[in-house]
Amino acid sequence: MSAIPTKPLTRNITRGEIPLDIASYERADGYVAVRDTLGKVDPAAIVQMITDSGLGGCGGGGFPTGRKWQLMPTRAQRPGPRYFVVNADEMEPGTFKDRLLLEGDPHQMIEGIILSAYAVQADVAFIFVRGEYVTAIERLNIAIAQAAAAGLLGANIFGSGYNLSIQVHGGAGRYICGEETALLNSLEGKRAIPRSKPPFPQINGLWGCPTIVNNVETVCNVPHIVRYGTDWYRGLGANGAVGTKIYGVSGRVNRPGTFELPMGTSMRAMIDDCAGGMKDGYRLRAVLPGGASTGFLPEDQMDVPMTFADMAKRGTRLGTGTAIVLDDRTCPVGFIANLQQFFARESCGWCAPCRDGLPWVERTLKSIETGTGVARDLDILTEMTDNLGPGRTFCALAPGAMASLQSGLKYFGDVFRQHIDSRACPWT
């Protein structure tokens, strides 16, 4: 066995280099977990192991992966096709972690799919990659061909009686495809409109069959947990959290980028130690901890550990773990208006509050930003955070949009009023 890694997800990744081919990947301890597992370990034991590891969904929700898998009916309960789908539709503004994993180590992705699909006994896997990730799609297809040639995919893999094929599906745009049921509709060749839940995809997923949808980073953790064990995995975390996380930061920091760190690392440690702090002449004002659909974390809370639970306690979410810094030379109203422009455009249009409400929010914010807002606009925006909030819409898109608006009104209320009172943006 090679040295046990402390940064398992990125151990094979060198920036700017082409990824490991299958021979190099196997020399680096790759596919050992597959060879030790298929036909030798009960799939249910793998599900239990993932449950015990504490691995949570890295697409933004943090839902325990093992529990998601446990909801899949058994083959005896539901005969017929079963699907495993990787959500590689990375489109959350400010998020660039899955690109790193897909382009940097595609065989890790494939190994993760084989083990995960085996655990839930799916025989067909799809990787739904956003169409713009051209390089990722090319590299995944190469890795799949190499894995198939090595007998790691196909019928009766290593004589285990287990069959698996993997297909890459390139998307054609639209953020909503990242919502797991909308993604399934898109894979079926329909408009990407979310489905009513329940039934959950585990019961009625792709073409009505039992289906698991997991994020790229989530699945990439699986080979390491299977290979090195749950105790090792849990020991990787900090401040009570488990495993590692690909965090990232963009904005006016010295070294924007992605960093694999212990889950539970503080925001300050990432920004100051990994990203080199703020650029000269810029002061940090707040961050969105994990993409456009997370609420602001103000500057006095930078010591909070970056975990799903700790961020929830501060009224925000960890989301994708890739932070966006709002600096003091950027107008917070303009910043939020840009986020709302994104959500308004990306609404699928299925339910009225989202379809009509988000453009209204966008227009209201832009009028405030350009100095034509009135005091009543702040009441309208506040009402909107409720009317488009959790429970009011068909899916989580609009509530996600409201996170930055609601927290922005709370932390930057004075800035909003300044725009309205002076009929101009102080930053222009």
Added chain:
Amino acid sequence: MSIVDRQSPLDGTERAAIADLIAHYPTARAAAIDALKYVQKRRRYVADNTLQEVAHLLGLSAAELDEVATFYNLIYRKPVGERVILLCDSITCWMTGRDALARHIEQTIGIKSGETSADDRFTLLPIVCLGHCDHAPAMMVGDVLHGDVDTAKLDEILHIKGDDAR
């Protein structure tokens, strides 16, 4: 490629390729996006008659396929220029100067967002976050991703200056 070519009936190669795409899925309909992307790659955009022919191969009505085609922003139902510029307008690129890049494109090529240049060489479209935020502002030109774009780099990428025509 002339306009006539882009609206011509599907040829044998295209029909065979679409049949192959359909074979990847349990239902023909599931190949809709792959088929639209494929014909668009050859014809730059999906003309009405092309859409009708592809729908027929997928076992869908033209309306059913158009419902799909018009939902996805990377499927073009109107003619686009030879090179489509997808300029990110999400948060980090907005903070780091994407609006200045859009203005530069307007000044040098004469197109605003959503427009195609008179010489048919460029179409400028906005795009959501390209997942390249550590190199913002970012854009794609055709299938190629570019990061840390400034006006000088933009000129170079688009060959606005110099005698290299493309």
